[in-house]
Amino acid sequence: MIQDSAASGDAFAADLLRGHTDTIVLGVLREHDSYGFEIYKHIRDATGGGYEIKEATLYASYRRLVRDGLAEAYWGDESQGGRRKYYRITDAGRAAFRQNVASWVATRTIIDSLLGSQAAPTNTKGSLR
DSSP states (O other), X not given: OEESOTTSSOHHHHHHHHTTHHHHHHHXXXXXXXXXXXXXXXXXXXXXXXXXXXXXXXXXXXXXXXXXXXXXEEEOOSTTSSOOEEEEEOHHHHHHHHHHHHHHHHHHHHHHHHHOSSOOOBOTTSOBO
């Protein structure tokens, strides 16, 4: 499992994913308004449990997205138990998401061409051949 931590899992992959947390959260919010733990569960479940973002990283992302006008926060009602803070994507957030995904695709294309069109096979010891 890749965690949002250099101490465990693949540090390179964790850092790369952590650098895209805001875009990942915006992608979740494109589907529907969500509260913090619901976003966490969506990300975990979408990766089959292969990636879990630490709470501190997620809440820093939520604050940044709201501050930058890419998401809005509001309090839900108490009809489903405790009162939860929900997040919704804004029009600016939708535009930022589209731009970030386009930038990711362009960057991935360049990296794939530089590294070869397919992932390099590994030998049994885990190093590149």
